[in-house]
Amino acid sequence: MVNIMDTNEEERVKVCMSYSCMEEVTLDVEAETNQRVEESDSSEDEVAPRNTVGDVPLKWYKDEEHIGYDITGKKIKKQARKDMLDSFLAGVDNSKNWRKIYDEYNDEEVELTKQETRLIRRLLKGKTPHAEVDPYTPYVDWFLWEDAKHPLSNAPEPKRRFIPSKWENKKVVELVRAIRRGDIKIDKPKEESRLYLLWGDDSRSADKAPGINYIPAPKPKLAGHEESYNPSVEYIPTKEEVDSYNQMYEEDRPKFIPRRFESLRNVPAYENAMKESFNRCLDLYLCPRSRKKRINIDPESLKPKLPSRKDLKPYPSKCYFEYKGHKNAVRSISVEPSGQWLASGSNDGTVRIWEIETGRCIRIWEVGEGVQCVAWNPMTGLTILAVAVGLDVLLLDTGLGDDEEQYKIKKLLHVEATTVANDSDHNGSLVDWLQHDKYKGIRMRFRKTITSVEWHRKGDYFSTVMPGDSRGILIHLLSKKLTQKFSFKQHGIPVATKFHPSRSYVFIATNKAVRVYDLLKQKLIRKLEPSVREVSSIAVHPSGDHVIVGSREGKLCWFDMDLSSQPYRKLECHPKDITNVAFHRSYPLFASCSEDSTSYVFHGMVYSDLNQNPLIVPLQILRGHAATNGRGVLDCTFHPRQPWLFTAGSDSVVKLYCH
C-alpha cells in the first residue's frame, strides 16, 4: 500500500504503457493533469521536510527523536503522537478520517484522494488499476515480417560462436580420463591377416566393402601367355587367320594378335596403350555399378485371362478352297443369303458367280470397268446382285431362282421409259434409271463414282455411297425405282453405310466418325468417335447394339452402343490399312482383313446381360494371300450359315477358310 502510494504518476504511466501502447497519448494527458494536482499538493507540503534515510528498516529510528534527515541534513523530528482518544475523536469529527493513512516513513498522515481510493479498490479486486485500460485489446503486429530489408536484430554474431566451447572441452577431458582409467572400453581394431590370395578373385570382395549396394569394378583381364613377347608357336595365328580377322567386323576382331620377338629389346611400344587405358577409365567411371531394385513380375500374369481358343471352336482356321479365275485383284465379294453362291467383283472388269461347295464359276458378266462393290439382295429367293462399277450401279438378274421367283425378279428389274423421264425431271441430276441393254437388269447412272452399295434387310431399299460428293449418300427404292437424297448434313467424306439389322436406323461412316440416324423420326441418334486417323470400314453386329470400325492405320474399334460413344475396345493388330471388317450372322465371330495380306478372326461374344461386357478373344491369323502391287486382302465376308470366312485378295484369288 505504501509503495503504491509512493509510486508517482510517471511510474504508473509506465505500467499503463506495458499494458497498452494504444492509450499512451490519452494516458499522458491524464498523467500531466495528475502531476499538476500533485504539484499543488507538494506546494502545500513544501515546508514539510522529506525524509532521506533511504530504504532502511524504520526500527532503527524507533528509539530516536527523529525519523530521519531532510535534504539539507537536518533531523526531521518525530511529530507528537496523538493518543488514541484524540485520534478517535478526530476520526469521529472528520467524516474523511477513513481516507487518512499514516505514513510511517515520513511520519505524517496522508489523505487519499477519491481517485486513489478507486485505484486501490480495483487493485484489490485484481483488476487493472485504470478503468480505461483494456487488457484484452487485439494484438497488432507492428513489425512487417515480409519484405523486411533488414534482420530483426542487426546485432553482430556473438563472440562465443567463434571460440571453442569450454564445456565441451571439459567433457572431452573427462572422457579421456575415463578411458585412461579404464572406465570406458573401446573395441580393438581387427587384426588384418598378413596372408591373402594373390590370384584370388577380387571381384568377390563385396563382403569387405561398406554397404550392400557396392559392387567393385571388374578387374582388367590379366595378361596371358599369348601376350608374352615370345609366345609359343601355337599362339601365333597363321596368315589365313590374320586375313580372316581383317574380314571381321571391328567389334568381333580380336584386340591383340600375338607376335614373336627375338628379345624384349625389340618389342615396340604398344600402340593401343593410351586408347585402352582411356577406355578402361571410361568403363570405370561411366558404368553405374549399383544394384538395381527391380520388381519381378511374370509377364504372363499381366495378360488378361482369356478362354482357350480350343473352347471357342468352331472358327475358320484353314484354307481349303480357292476360287481362281479372275485376272486381276478381286475388290469385293458377297455371299448369297442361303450360302450356296458367292459373287465376286474384280479389277479386271468382270463379275463372277461361284458355286461355293465345288468352286465352279457358273456365271461371268463383263462390265467393262473395275468393279468397286458387289452385294446380294438379302431376301432369299430374290437373287438380284447389285454391282457398283465406275459411275454405274447395275442390278443384275442372276437367274438362280425358280420360275416363280424369276418372274418376280423380271418384274422388279423392269424400268418403264416414262418413269425414267419422270425421275429425271424430278431430281434433275441425281440418278438415271435405265434398262441395261446387254444383260437383263437395271443400270443406274450416277454423276460420280460409286464405291459402295448396301441393301436394307428387306431387300427393297438400298443405299449407295459417292465419296466425291458432299451429299454422296443416296437411298433408292427398287420397287418404285425412286431415289432420294439422304436428308442429313454430311460431315466429312462418306465411306460406308450400314442398315440396322432390326430397326429403322442407318449407320453412316465418314472418314472421321460414325453417325447413327433414325430414318423414321428423321434425327441423329448417336455419334461414335473412333478417334482414328481415317475410318475405312464398318460392320454392325446382328443384334444391332455393337459396331466394329476398321481404320486406315490398322486399328479396329469395337463400340458398344449402350456404353458410350468412345470405343469399348481398340485392337491394334494390323500393321497396314484395314480394308474391311465383318460380323458373322449367327456365330460369335468377327474378322478383319488388311493390306498386309492377312486376315484376323476374333471371337466376339455379346451377352444379353447388360452388366456383362462383350468378350473379345483373338483367334486366328489367316495367311495365304500374296501381296500384289502393294495391296493385300481387299475384302472379307463370312458364310451366312457356316463358320467359314471368304477373303478376296489382290492376287486375284478368293479363298475360303473353314473350321
Add this chain to the structure above:
Amino acid sequence: MMIDVWSCGVILYALLTSSLPFDDRNIEALSEVNSDWEPRPFDFLVDDELIRMSLEDFLLAKGISAEKILEIEYIKAVAPRKQEPPCLHDDWVSAISGANSSLIMTGSYDGFSRMWKTGGLCTHILEGHTGAITSVCMVNPKGLESSSSLCVATASKDRTLRLWKFDSEVPIGHPAKVRAYKTLKGHKSSVQSIAAHPSGAMVCSGSWDSTINLWRTNESDADGDLTSIKKRKVDNDTRESQSEGEALSSFVGHTQCVSSVVWKQEEAIYSASWDHSIRRWDVGTGKDSFNLFCGKALNCLDVGGESSALIAAGGSDSVLRIWDPRNPGSLAPVFQFSSHSSWISACKWHDQSWFHLVSASYDGKVMLWDLRTAWPVAVIDSHKDKVMCVDWWKGDSVISGGADAKLCISSEVSIS
C-alpha cells in the same frame, strides 16, 4: 515246291526289311530276268492290324517283344494294278454310279448323263436336264438286268429329278440319246443327292432347301394323282409325252442343305447335311430316329462295313470319319482317316468287304482305306483337278470322276 520255298524266303525278307529282294526301278528290267514273272504285292496282318512299315519298326511302335511268337497273316495287297484309259467328258464329272456291272453311269455339269462301257465307249446319253447333274443312281441295278432294260434316276441343280428307262443293249455306232420318262418336281432349290429304294419302287432325294423328298418311280401309275395327268395333257401341245411326279412325302428336320442321302435298308434313310448332322429317318413314320452331330458341314455319306452298320462321312475338312451307331452313348468317331489335304467329296464302302472303303477329295486324290490301318492302302493320283465322285465297280475297280472332265477307271483291285 521249289517255288514255295523261294517265295517263303522272299516273304521273310520283305517282312524284315519292308522291301523286296529283287526290287528294281524299271519293271521291264525286272521282268526280263524272269519271263513269267508277275509282281504280286502282299500285305501282312498282325493281330488284325496291317503292317505299313518294316516289322522291326512295327514291333517297336507296338511295344511287342522281339522274342514273342507272332502270327502273321498275309493277304493280297489291295491296290489297283491297272489304269484304264480315261473317258473324256465335255464338262466336270460330278456324279458316278457303278451299281450295274456292265455299264458305268456318270453325270456331268453340262446337264447330260452318260452310260459307259469298258474301253471308253459311251453307249447312251441322257438328255433333258437344264442344270448341272449333281447325283445319279440306278433304280433297279439287278432286278431288271435279265430283261436288259435299265432304269436310272438323276438329280440336278435345275431343281428336278428325272427318271430314265432304256435298253441296256449296246447300240452300234454313235451313242443312243435317251429322254426321261418322268420328271419329278417339288424341290425349291437344287437337288444335291439321290438314292433309290433297294426294291426300286421309290427314290429319295436331298436338296439345298434342306428337305428330303420321297418319290414313286413307276410309270404313269394307276393310283397316280390326277394333277400330274392334267399337267401332262396341258404340256402335250408343246412338249413330248412326259409325266410329271410329285413328292410322296417330305422329311423336314435338317436346317441346311441335305448333301447326301443313302437308302440301303428298306426302312431307313440316312442323310448328311451342312447343318453338321447325320440323321436316320424311319421311312414308315417320317421321323428321324437317330441324330449324330459331328461339327463339320458334311458332303458325303455312306453306310456299310460290318453288318452294314458303320457310317462313313466326309465334309468340309480333310478327315474321313467313321461312326458306329451301335455303340450306345458314344458319339465319337471310331475311325478317323486324315491323309487327304482338302475337302472330302465322296466316300463309298465296298459291297462285300467289311474293311475297305474308297474316298475322293478335292485335293485330286482317290484313296483306298482299310479299317485295319490308319494309312491309306492305295492312293490313286490320276486326276489333275478336284475329284468330285467315286464308286466301286464290279467289286474290283474304282471309278472316279472329277473337275478335269475325266472318268478314271482303276481296275484289278483284288479284294478277297
